[in-house]
Amino acid sequence: MSAFHYNFAIICRVPNSLKNRSVGSDNYPNGVDVEKARQEYETIREVLKNCDINIIELVEDESYPDCCFVDDTAVVIGNTALIARPGHSSRQGEVGEIRKVLKGDLRMNVVEIGNAKATLDGGDVLFTGKEIFVGVGKRTNEAGAQAVAEAFPEYAVSKVNFGNCEALHLKDVFNMAGRNVMAVAPGPDVQAVLQQMQDVANYPYHVMQMDSRLATDMLYVNGHLIHHVRQEMGNKSYGTLDEKILWPRHHVQLTELAKVGGSIGSQAILITRTRHPKRIISNIQDEDLGYFTMWKRSES
Template sequence: MADLAFRYNYAIVCRIPNSFRTGSSRAKGQVDLQRCREEHRNLIETLKVCGVSIIELEAAEAYPDCHSVEDTAVVIGGTALIANPGCHARRGEVAEIRTVLKRDLNFTVTDIKDPLATVDGGDVFFTGKEIVVGVSERTNRAGACAVAMAFQDYNVFTVNVPGPKPLKAYIQMAGKDIMAVGNSPEAKKIYQQIISSMMYQYKKMELDDEAVGNLIYVNGHLIHRTRNEIKDSYVDFDMKIGYTRHDLEWSAMAAANNHMSSSVLFVCKDKHQKDIISNIEEYDLCPFAYLKPTSQQDHHAGTL
């Protein structure tokens, strides 16, 4: 049975606009638009097999990166926090996501009140039990505080993320209590920060960064790149993962610096969701975002 923390019934996706070819803030150089769209479409079809209903948004040509819907909101359980992307050119993308969550899915959503707070969803990592916020080029400490205020039922703590990549480029969940960690120096430093603050114990699975940044665990299924793309890490999946797996080619999207998980915003719409805390005005009195837990279990995760 799938871990309930990663049980979803909807996946919000967005078609790739023509403007992605030359206007992306992430891609370096020319983008193979046709191949990117094929890979993106294959991901959508695979998500259907994993048991989620697809809400597909039309491409917005004014926003070349609009298909990276994960950055526009943080949705955990019955709580939906509208993000404030660190890239100013992307901030207009959140309006459509807010409408979908509020009108179509009937969520009570909240916005970040602090105009100086920035949050990209790709920097918010949910383990199923606690939340890690990466302070990065796109997410600042005020934004991390906004996440902590919205999700007060969870232990929320921050880590520093170097360079232009989001937190989820270095660490993802590969299963219930299985934390996949990249093998780069940057990923290892981030992981050391995480285990110094986490309250729960997880198994560690070390993989190549390119494999970690392109993992999706949903409804008891693991989606990852193909054997030809991640040879060594694929062997680890063969040896250590016993639940249903799906491999997808993601070479064109990876060449455009787009991670697989960034293309999906997962939602669990439950009849008995609790409402989130709304209309938060003061973020300078945040006691949650940077505090390490006062009582901790063993901080040393086991190795899978």
């Protein structure tokens, strides 16, 4: 099974407490329109179903206002799930239910972070299908990035300094739009991080430059690209997708959830689960491999 092919997604319903207790709600004195946020969430859930994904839907927990942004709670690649340790203390309790589902229901190989000083948000971990980039900065520290490298030794893992970027998470400004296509947000701070990534990358990628951060928010899954509607992306970035993306696309509206830092990718933990996980096949070819990689493929 190749990278970016998933058969399960863990998602979580929007709690009422998102309105005025979520991490980003301080910027909105009148709170968030929870009903509108739920409509946006339901649209993403249906789009994921249309991409041939089985949905595991968790009940919202009012004790954790940001629980619907599940991507920050775990990093899942292949049959391994690394339980994250979110950098904001109010979110660290969210991992309990996620751990239960990954370990008990899906029977994944669950890895815990050993270093008590480590912090790690899943939103800072970008898997390109060939290697992993970890943004070290606001929510993820060096120890958290090291935990990613230890959990996924079969991939090259590169740390990039994300502290000077205005965005909160790496995947707020970088996302995969296809197997070798990386969507990049504008701004000199983002370009500085991109230069770091290009310096340490083990593989080349096509860079698709977008003209806003919102336009960069997308999710590539099972050969489909999920992205924002035209009025949120803007005509220029939407036109870029029309020109360059040849695979099926789905557009969603995310105005309300975006107010408190929500993104399309933050709404789901995507999982590749097979009966024989050791036989998962990478889409990396022999000519892609270098001496610096730690890639190990089992014999068929």
